[in-house]
Amino acid sequence: MTETLAATPGPARTTSRPSGLFGLTPTSGIGLGLALVWFSVLVLIPLAAVVGAAAAGGWGSFWNTLTDAQTFAALRLTVLEAAGVTVVNAVIGTVVAWVLVRDHFFGKRVLDVVIDIPFALPTIVAGLVLLSLYGPESPVGINIVNTRQGIFLALLFVTLPFVVRTVQPVLLELDADVEEAAASLGASRLTTFRRIILPSLVPAIAAGSSLGFARAISEFGSLVLISGNTPYQTEVASLKILKFIEGDNQAGAAAVAVLLLLVAVVTIVVLDLISRRVARRG
């Protein structure tokens, strides 16, 4: 009995192990093919086209576009604002997720739903919302239109849910046991958070932060109304791209786009590396 049981899985497994080109069964081959075609049509080919367009004018014109003082100012403003927003989100988003998971208070469910509103709103509506409260006719007397603080606020608004929504499920899954064990070993609440809880959260915080950062450097809709679009002052990269296109400078637009793409990729890779390091070190 035991012999037959032990004997069957061996051969069965070897025969079911696919022998095709990439070690795939016919079904997984079709699945992978479909995924790749889909991904290529939607993402890879358009991206390649943009890179191609940026390269069309040659390296010199690419470099000149990016080092043009006004373009450079716009790119710098975009990246710095996005970085600042990401840092704030990483902290506040974690705190909000913590409150939503660990605390019990009246209206928790409502707050949980409200968090998603920036996701659900068209971003131009987000701009409109901020404009009506902090615009020229602000009922509270604060006017942020055409300021860098305004851009910061708009970016915070649209990127709020990312960290909250990635950290929340991880916090829910954490064992209470582990924190109790740390407490009985003499660790204070703060130490337990820093050495036990945070390392488990860092991958989620990093994932949420990179999503938020990518969103922030590409934000357009809410900034159209808020930023005022003053060159050297409040002009961001996405609006700069629009200006290039309106000025019939496709290559310039593509050059800025490619740079944004590079920044996004580098940020995602760096955050991933950080999260791996922290999660391992504890």
Added chain:
Amino acid sequence: MSIEVRGVGKRYGDFVALDDINVSLPTGQLTALLGPSGGGKSTLLRIIAGLESTDGGSVEIEGTDATKLPPQKRNVGFVFQHYAVFKHMTVAKNVAFGLEIRKRPKAEVKAKVAELLELVHLSQFAHRLPSQLSGGQRQRLALARALAVEPSVLLLDEPFGALDAKVRKELRDWLRRLHDEVHVTTVFVTHDQEEALEVADEIVVINEGRIEQIGTPDQLYDEPANDFVMSFLGEVTRLGGVRLRPHDIDLSTTPGAPESHAGVVVRSLRVGFEVRLTVEVEGHAEPTLVVLSRTHARALDVDAGSRVWLRPTTGATAVPVLDVATA
């Protein structure tokens, strides 16, 4: 006394988890809190550790009143059923955690960790992550981690509950030997009477938030204070006017012994080394269960249909059946 619990109670809404518990546990002993699930034994252990607050009464550990102390200040080691290891730390880091919190010098931490890993036979796994260990190894890691801070008491909450039967038994023997080596006052919670009888110096039987009996394994088994303790510690059957253990019945295939009850075997079941006979005794409403060794049953040549005479073994633990008693 190492742990002194006086008048401790705990309610969750209408549910009474613990009701006026008084117990003192001597230094250096291995004590089992035994009882059915939901009986309050884990709650009592968590109150001693400070992981749960008490509604009233006091908890004293090593002579100091700990009732209001947070778990960090009680100097207890706690081991959880599901290990509660720190997943992102290596085995060595897990064990070092409590010592690092106490800001011990690095060399001392290193030496202590090496010593403890030796003790729990995990030295060769020092640099692995807990996910690379088996359940039994993880629980030994949790034990080493708890022992690292040299706790005045070691508390274990169903420590072997999540392990399979064979590992459970090995770890049980190992815990007993470890305790004989380390001599730290130890309290462990279990719902497995065999585990408690085998490992503990003293057993506290807890049911429905109350203590049913406190005693050594022998006392509990031989002189159970009540029906609950008797039936919780092992199988119980009825013969004549008394309740007794199925292996405390003498079975004979010939009449003549005084005060014996005649009956017929209706069912015979062999389980490993023992034979369980169900006997319908004349004048009894419910059948009596008799357990014999395989060799004894073969020598007597009893099987379903045999006519037999039963009487309690001399010196058997037997309690009179009350009207309300249920079998």
